[in-house]
Amino acid sequence: MTDFVESAERRELRAAVARLAGRYGEAYFYAAARDGRKTTELWREAAALGYLGVAVPAEYGGGGGDIGDLAAVCEELATAGCPLLLMVVSPAIVGTMIARFGTGEQRRRWLPGLADGTATYVFGITEPDAGSNTHRIATRARRDGDGWVLGGTKTYISGVDEASHVLVVARAGDRPALFMVPVGAPGFTHRRIDMGLVAPEDQFTLFLDDVRLPADALIGDPEAGFDQLFAGLNPERIMAASSATGMARWALRKAVRYAGERAVWGVPIGAHQAISHPLAKLHVEIEAARLLTQKAAALHAAGDLKAAGEAANMAKYAAGEVVCAAVDQAIQTHGGNGLASEYGLVQALATARLTRMAPVSREMALNFVAQFSLGLPRSY
Numbered sequence: 215m216t217d218f219v220e221s222a223e224r225r226e227l228r229a230a231v232a233r234l235a236g237r238y239g240e241a242y243f244y245a246a247a248r249d250g251r252k253t254t255e256l257w258r259e260a261a262a263l264g265y266l267g268v269a270v271p272a273e274y275g276g277g278g279g280d281i282g283d284l285a286a287v288c289e290e291l292a293t294a295g296c297p298l299l300l301m302v303v304s305p306a307i308v309g310t311m312i313a314r315f316g317t318g319e320q321r322r323r324w325l326p327g328l329a330d331g332t333a334t335y336v337f338g339i340t341e342p343d344a345g346s347n348t349h350r351i352a353t354r355a356r357r358d359g360d361g362w363v364l365g366g367t368k369t370y371i372s373g374v375d376e377a378s379h380v381l382v383v384a385r386a387g388d389r390p391a392l393f394m395v396p397v398g399a400p401g402f403t404h405r406r407i408d409m410g411l412v413a414p415e416d417q418f419t420l421f422l423d424d425v426r427l428p429a430d431a432l433i434g435d436p437e438a439g440f441d442q443l444f445a446g447l448n449p450e451r452i453m454a455a456s457s458a459t460g461m462a463r464w465a466l467r468k469a470v471r472y473a474g475e476r477a478v479w480g481v482p483i484g485a486h487q488a489i490s491h492p493l494a495k496l497h498v499e500i501e502a503a504r505l506l507t508q509k510a511a512a513l514h515a516a517g518d519l520k521a522a523g524e525a526a527n528m529a530k531y532a533a534g535e536v537v538c539a540a541v542d543q544a545i546q547t548h549g550g551n552g553l554a555s556e557y558g559l560v561q562a563l564a565t566a567r568l569t570r571m572a573p574v575s576r577e578m579a580l581n582f583v584a585q586f587s588l589g590l591p592r593s594y
């Protein structure tokens with residue numbers, strides 16, 4: 215029988231992160247987004263308290279925890295109104311890839327900065343012509359003496375302006391390989407994409423024009439292929455699901471508070487079942503998505519990558535759906551106020567929508583379940 219309650223240590227971590235994030239909250243987050251600032255103060259404080267590095271191995275300055283701990287940090291930040299997009303990328307995906315596949319020297323070089331928050335690394339896999347079809351990636355890495363030369367284009371890459379390096383997925387021969395590419399290296403240019411998201415982080419298109427890299431820019435085995443890649447993508451899905459369930463909790467909490475206070479027929483609107491039942495249903499669905507996410511994290515931490523892959527896709531799907539429903543219902547509960555900036559909900563619409571699309575789209579998550587869980591034929 216498995217324990218369905220998180221460890222006391224994990225619960226304490228959640229409570230501590232909630233206290234920190236509560237001092238910032240949505241007002242801080244959306245003011246930063248509106249004014250074109252980053253959430254540097256929160257990021258630094260979270261790092262100093264050990265939250266960003268909670269899953270980095272202790273020998274490299276981290277907390278020695280696992281992806282479930284990092285996911286708990288991410289969820290609590292989002293629950294307080296601060297869904298930090300780069301949490302999903304820098305400590306989660308890049309941190310996992312380096313900790314898992316890097317050499318001892320690479321771990322010593324890259325991980326301590328992630329743990330203390332002095333370094334941010336982002337991740338580039340998406341390409342304009344490949345999109346969801348990772349097998350079509352055209353960015354190439356060719357050997358050049360001891361080193362490598364990279365050429366290609368990546369798009370929708372988050373946080374390039376905040377990072378020192380991008381972990382780029384490029385084809386070395388036939389197989390996808392991973393390279394730490396310094397932002398601004400000769401031949402590296404990036405262009406900001408104008409997005410409709412209200413978020414402090416920006417997205418970029420990257421152009422890699424014969425970017426020369428030393429041999430040790432390669433992380434892992436260039437022959438390992440998709441298995442190596444997917445071992446790193448599961449944490450990203452788990453983190454995206456955590457951020458989404460956190461944001462869903464945030465929206466539900468606002469809706470419940472409002473439904474308990476607002477009275478237009480002499481009783482709080484929350485007394486009407488047309489208001490209370492959708493909120494109760496959301497509470498159930500959020501809890502279901504959280505349980506799936508925690509299961510995926512536990513399987514990943516236990517090293518069962520196949521089962522973790524299935525659970526991570528299911529969690530990401532469930533969380534993406536529930537966050538869209540939660541923000542929508544919170545707006546509905548607020549009536550006209552739901553669309554006023556002052557109530558802080560309308561700003562969250564596009565971010566909630568994002569989890570349906572990234573890091574893997576709703577349809578690709580369902581394709582995974584149809585093929586691998588249900589054994590149905592592949593359409594593509």
Ligand SMILES: Cc1cc2nc3c(=O)[nH]c(=O)nc-3n(C[C@H](O)[C@H](O)[C@H](O)COP(=O)(O)OP(=O)(O)OC[C@H]3O[C@@H](n4cnc5c(N)ncnc54)[C@H](O)[C@@H]3O)c2cc1C
Nearest residue numbers: 337338339340345346370371372571572573575577578594
């Ligand atoms: C805000 C934001 C941040 C992002 N950050 C990053 C990042 O940091 N790094 C990074 O590498 N990428 C990032 N992405 C990219 C993101 O991962 C992709 O947008 C996502 O994987 C979908 O790819 P696409 O946009 O090319 O859509 P497409 O692949 O063009 O798909 C378009 C639509 O068709 C559907 N579709 C495609 N193929 C199939 C199929 N076989 N069956 C059924 N439906 C299908 C999709 O589900 C989708 O609905 C980010 C995107 C956004 C919006």
